[in-house]
Each structure stands twice: as structure tokens, then as C-alpha cells.
Amino acid sequence: MAALSPCDSFSGFDKARLLKLSEIYKNDFNDSERVQLNKQLDIYYHSLLHDERFFNLKEIADLCRLLVETRKHLSFPLVYRLLKLILVLPVATATVERCFSAMKFLKTDLRNRIGDYFMNDVLICSVEKEALENVKT
Secondary structure, X not given: OHHHOOHHHHOOOOXXXXXXXXXXXXXXXXXXXXXXXXXXXXXXXXXXXXXXXXXXXOOHHHHHHHHHHOOOOOOOHHHHHHHHHHHHHHHHHHHHHHHHHHHHHHOOOOOOOOOHHHHHHHHHHHHOHHHHHOOOO
16 A cells, blocks of 8 residues: 555555555556556656646545546546555455454354355344344335
């Protein structure tokens, strides 16, 4: 995330780390898109570095918002996709951690013989408590 952070005029920009991130997510970036991303990152960095509208940004969410407002997300679609991926990762990771935490709580030694289907149903009820409370009977 720091490699795309707009803080201090993009001082943490690191193209190599961003390309490595795109390699990890092969379903989001194929080989030809990674080559294009390499070129887009150079142009993106120099374009935003010299655009005064992007000088005082503090967060990646602000950067995304301003990219859309200035329509630069259309000029740099792969960089924008990478930005969206970076914004989604913490939420997705927290959701997975929450599910595993619920599973660890439910699947104790005493309940170790719970079948997969029943365990799945119990986990859904445990993890999605808010949604379940809204169900009318």
C-alpha cells in the first residue's frame, strides 16, 4: 500500500513492488497486462507528480477519488485496478480472519466430529449475525 501512497508527493512510490503485487494476483493481471502496467506506472507517476491537484493528498482513498474526478482513471486503467485491489485487500483479509476466528471458536475438541455441511451452516449463522437478526420469521 505504501508504494502507491500519495503522501509527501508520492515519495514511497516503488514500481518494482507494485509489479510484484500484480504478479501475485495472476487472476487480476495477465502477462500482457503486466507489461502494460509497467509502462503505465511510469507515465502515471510522472503525470501525477507534476499535477498540482495531487500535491496535498494524504490517503489512497483520496487518490482514487481524485483520479475519478479528474478522469485520469480512464488514462491509467491498470493502475486504477491495482489501487482498487489495494483498497479491497484489508477488508477481504479481515473478513477471512473473522471467519477463521469463528470457526476456531465453534470447532473445539468436543465438537470435532461435526460434519462439513452442518459446520458450514453453523459458521454462516455465527459470522453473519447481523444479517440473521434482520430475518423475519
